[in-house]
Amino acid sequence: MPRSVHKGCDDFRQTSAGVRERWLGAPLTRRQALAGALGGALAIYAEQTMPWARVLEAAQARAAEAPGARVLVSVFLPGGCDLLDTLPPIGAYGRYADLRGDMKLAAPPALGSTGLGIHPSLAEGAGGGVKGLFEAGKVGFLPGIDYANPDLSHFHSRHFWETGLVTERAAPGWLGRWLDRHGARDNPLQGLTLSSTLSPVLATGSAPVAALESPSDCALDVWAIDGRQERQMLAAWQRMAAAHARGEGPRAVHTAARLAKAVGDRLAPYAEHDGVDPLAPPVPYPQDDDLGRRLSRVAALVAQPLGVRLAAVDASGEFDTHDDQPRELGDGLRSVSQSLAAFQADLEARGVADRVLTLVWSEFGRRPQANESSGTDHGAGGIAWVQGARAASGILTDYPSLTALDPDDNLKVTVDFRKVYCSLIEGWLGTDASEVIPNAGAYGRLALVR
Amino acid sequence: MVARRTGSLLLALLLLLAVLTASAADARRRPPTTSVGVAAREFRFSAYRTSAPGGIVRFNVANFGEDGHDLVVETAGGRRVGRTGEVRSGRRATLALRLRPGTYRLVCDLADHAARGMRTSFRVTR
Amino acid sequence: MSATAARRRHGRRRAHARRPSGGRGWTEAHVRRLFWRAGFGATPAEARRWARRGKAATLDHVVNGPPGGARVRGPAPRVEQRPLDPLNEWGDDVLWWLDRMIRSTHPLQEKLTLFWHDHFATADQDTPLMLAQNRMLRANALGSFRELLGAVTRDPAMQLFLSLADSTKDAPNENYARELMELFTLGSGYSERDVREAARALTGYTADWHDDGTVTIKYDAGQHDDGVKTLLGRRGRLGVDDVLDLVTAHPNHAPFLVGKLWSFFVATPPSRATLRALVATYRGSGLRIEPVVRQILAHPQLYRGLDAPDMVKCPVVFLAGAMRTTGTYVTQDYPTWLLELMGQLPFSPPSVAGWDWGAAWMSSNAMRQRFVAGNHVVQYGRPRPRKGAAPASLTPQEAYARAWRAVGEPRVSAATRATLTHLAARFFDDIDARWRDQADWRADALQWTLRHLLLTCPDAQLH
Structure with a gap:
């Protein structure tokens, strides 16, 4: 709950607020709406006395520096998202049903001819949600993702994913290290966390980055x-x-x-003013959904010539589904599906979809065997996906076997998350992965980009 | 050792104010408010106060554990008088209740958490 | 006092600021430098008083604290009229400590408590345990390092944080042993084998959780591995105190610890000779902290560049200092959430390695939060302009001087002073004619703005 810096309204404040109001009412500082500025259907608000022409000029100059620079968006599903219910294996439904008992998904919609189904919540949202995006060739799923000898502590595993290093030592985030290497020295907006506190993924050693809930906070x-x-x-x-x-x-x-x-x-031109949000999206997002709201800001800011290269957003749902998984996972994935589908449509409406790729990830998977409370406990072999107009589509990694489990009765890991990181760094950001991920050569590569 | 990232104070405030039915006389008097810090982890509650005078009792719950937990306040007879709802790992929640003198139980009603130890008693005095 | 008198007084004080008054080059600027580095800044009265008393007396005062021990003075902390409840209200623990930093008569003790909280960083434990650890660190802040290390090793919050509790002979946990050597005492000069052997020697503590959720750490000899170990070249049936004796006797320990203490007070590294002298002091005193700190605080290098400080204030020092030096007390909860947003929430260090210090405190985000903090200190603190108190007839120089006094006469560079005086001169140049007659409001708004900028400008981030 971000607090307003204006919370302390007492007499001095009120006095000046009264004066402010009169000032704002005067023609001097009335803000002017400029519709249809850069980046599609967007309104920029600028003060008359701080000429908007200059704002646009500066923005255009900046855009000219890196026209069409690619953007990578990290969407984190906190808690450890369950693979089996997210992409239920229709081809092995009997075994799945045995493992999941009463909480199993009864008749999950099929995911094309992949032999897999998909959680019905992921079919919600514009154009059929994430399922619709998959069918449109814009989603590539990465089942079985994890690392060898998975650590089932949220804190440890999350830290490994955030840093791209399987070590408990403090370190900058993997995307932060990329910015240290390839980012600008003077533009914090290149690494944008949509939150009041910096995402550890984007923690840098030296490059400037920014964390904000909204341009109104800056x-x-x-x-x-x-x-x-x-x-x-x-x-x-x-x-x-x-x-x-x-x-x-x-x-x-x-x-x-x-x-x-x-x-x-x-960001001043993009701050809300007089109840008008200049970043109001051109497509509908789910109502009252933090993930959707944050993604809509990412889309809007990416579309502006602000030099955004990387962005990090946390999902608002609960994926640590120890109990009542049918409800909790359903709610969490619904928010993800509706928000991501809106985000993709938004990027397309703004004409920037070709340069934005999104990685959706979670810190681990869950045990195949359901527990006694209609839930699942921490496990291995999770789920991630890439999404975007240029994303490779399909099931990009091997789905773990439901019969040949690991010695702890967990799913076997079929792809190391660092392989995905290396592939994104080289295939999308276009730089040498070994600068960011130690021993990058050892992980091989996946084609994640078309 | 990686630090557990305690949920942001800013993000974590889930304020549930559930005021129990009270007599008209009580309602006119402003009751005293007592805060009770409660830590939840696998599988125990630690309440930093074990009793409070009758009135508004604010349970400030911090989940230091790995799993989600909730805090349910029950009368000795087992009647449920309030709950935080599930508090995610690293997050916080507040439950404010108007409590009459008596003995109450604080339990987590998720899964088998109560049976595994997440139950403790709390006294409300005159 | 008339505005002209104020200006005269201000001018006189500035002229005196660098004049030795306590003898041998000891000035108000020296006092301010020392009070900021060793605490949370000097009030104008403190700067004047201790400049007169001289360096030796000032150092004695700073290091020893007042006779009879540390006290707090000034109004007790409250949050919107409510007294603090550090155990039960979130953030009140932070406010409680911040208040001590603001009101303590022995700020060095609080500063070193902060140092040890970073050095022995512990997080995510029950509030009563964290507050007990804080008291323990304070009690040992200037004493014997070996005793402090013993207390930390047995501290319940630390034991639970680094899994020393319930590390048993059958399942020794290396977590504490590793950090003990890497972060707490040595930095380098030990092997993985030393870590394993130390972990064995440190076994035996068990956490005894009671029904009410409280915990006691016990030592259970039955859970201790009493076999022969080899640690740092010593062989024997080593136990907990042997481990602590061996790591503190290791040749790398003294340079490691005094080097870290130095870097807490001085931004530039010590010369080899200085480091040798500090190591000799530390060892010669039987590993006592106070003589080392005294020697660092007396060192000429700490007083270099009095006009151009080079240490970034950490968020806690920035905020506690702004409050202490302006006579602002804890009356609201804003310090807690601002400290979190600035990146240093006490009792919640980011990892066992503590916070990243120095230039790492500065990001555009953190700077903006410090700017936001300025609003709160002005709004809720002593610097808040009283309505109509600043005459509209002040010259720009007078307006600046008034603002400077209202925020505790901080060190300000000539360039900043010129910029702010210029701002005062031009502030209403382009005001709309219709508001020109709002003289009182204009004077108040100018004072507010100048005070805010003095509290948050780049100069205010450095000490």
Whole structure:
């Protein structure tokens, strides 16, 4: 629950708010809606006195730097998503039904001729949800994904996936390391976490990244002032930030001060104002769904010339389905399906679908044998998928056997997640995976991109 | 050792205010509010206060465990007076109840968690 | 005091700031540097007083604390009128500690408690255990490292965090043994075998959970591996205290620990001679922390660049310092969630390795949160302009000086002072004619803005 920085309304605040209101009512600072600006059906709001032409100019200049740069979006399903119910093996339905007993999916819809079914919740959403995207050739599933000797602690396994390193040591995220190597020195928006706290996947060693719930959260705002005084204040801030600084600490401070203002400035046109959301999506997203709302912002910001290269979003559902899995997994996957289907449609409507690839992942799978509470416990061999107009489609890895389990009665791992990371780095981001993933040569590669 | 990422204070506030039926006299008086920190993990509850005076009792539940847990408050007779709903690993939730003097039980009603130890008693005094 | 008098006083004080007043080059700037590095900043009164008293007396005061031990002074912390309940209300534990940093008469003790909390980083344990650990760290903050290490090793929160509790002879857990050597005492100079052998020697603690959810850590000799081990070249039926004695006697220990203490107080690395001298002090004192810290705080390198500080304030020091030096107390819960957003929530370090310090504190996000914090300190604290208190007739210099005094007379670079004075001069240049007569509001808004910027500008991030 992000708190408003404006929560403390008392007399001074109210006095100035009254003044603010009169100011905002004056023609001086009335904001103007500019429809149909860059990136398709988007309205940019800019203040008259901070010419929108300059905003667009700067934006275009930036876009020219990296036209059509590819974007990778990480969507994390927290808790350990169950493979067997997400993609039930219709070809081995009897064995599946034995393992899952009463909680089994009765008649899951088939996933083409793959011999697999799909959770009915994943057929919900625009155009048939994730199932529809699969049928349209825009989803490639990766069943059996994990790593050797899986650690069934959420915290450990999540950390491994986040860092791309199977070690308990602290380290930057795997996407953060990519930015350290290939990112810009001056653009935090290149690595965007849609949350008030940075996604560990995007934690960097040196490259600037940004975490935000919404562009409305980014301004450097002094409570007592607005309008022209605010611009005077920001100009003073800019001067102080630009001052020459010697030494690592002072340089870091001044850089952060400049970048904080740059992020605020760059996103100011996209902040909600007077109840109007300039990033309002051109397609409907599910109502009251955090994942959908965050993905809609990713789509909108990616479509702007802001230099977004990587984005990280957490799903809002519950995938740690120890009990009542039918309901919990159903709810979680419904949100995922509706949100991702809307996201894909949004990217297409904005004309940027060709340059966005999404990786959906979870920290581990679940045990094939159901437990006593209509749930499943932590297990191995999970599920991930890639999604996008350029994603390889189909079932891209071997589905684990339901009869030949590992010594702990878990599914056998059929693909190491680092193979997927290496394949994305090389196949999508176009750089050498060994710069980011140690021993990258050992994992082989998958064709994840068309 | 990787630190467990405790759920953000900002993200985690799920406030369930369930006020029990109370007499008209009670309603007119503003009852005292007592907060009770409760940690949940496999498979036990630790309540940082084991009793509170009658009035509003706010249970601030932090799930330090790996699994989801919920906190159900029952009377000694087994009548359920409130629950947080499932609190995910690393998250927090608050349950505020108006409680009359008596003995209550705090239990987790997910799966067999109560049987495995997630039950403790709580006293409300005059 | 009239505005002109204020300006005179301000001007005089600035002129005096670098003049030795306690003898041998000890100035208010030195006091401020010391008070920031060793604590949470100096109030103007402290800077004046201790500049007069001289370096030796100031160091004694900072290191020893007041006679009779540390106290807190000033109003007790509250959250919107409610007293704190650190055990039961989320975030009140953080506010409780922050309040001590703001009000303690012995800030170095709190600063070192923060150092040890980072050094022996522990997280995700029950609040009563975390608060007990905090008390333990405070009690040992300046004492014997060996005793501190013994207390940490037996500390329930630590034992549970690093799985030393219930590490038994049949199933020794290496977690604590590894961090003991890697992070707590040595850094390097031991082998995997040493880790395994230390883990065996450290077995025997069991966690005894009671029905009410409380826990006691016990030592059960029956669970201890009493076989012969070889650790760091010593062979024998080693037990817990043998392990702690051996790691602290290891040649790498003293340089490791004094080096880390140095880097907590000084941004540039010590010379080899300085490190040797600190190691000698540490060993000569029988591994006591206080003499080492005293020597670091007295070192000329700590006072270099008084006009251009080079250490980034960590979020806790930034916020506690802004509050302490402006006379602002805990009256709201904003510190807890702001500290989390700034990246340093006490009692929740990101891993056993603690936080990343120095330049790593600075990101555009963290900087924005520090900017947001400025709003709260001004709004809820002493710096808040009283309505109509600033005359509309102040010159830009007077307006700046008034704001500077209201936020505790912080060190400000000449460039920042010029920028803010310029801002004061131009602030309402392009104000719409219709609002020109709102003189009181304008003076208040200017004061608010200047105070906010003084608390959050790049200068304010460094000490």
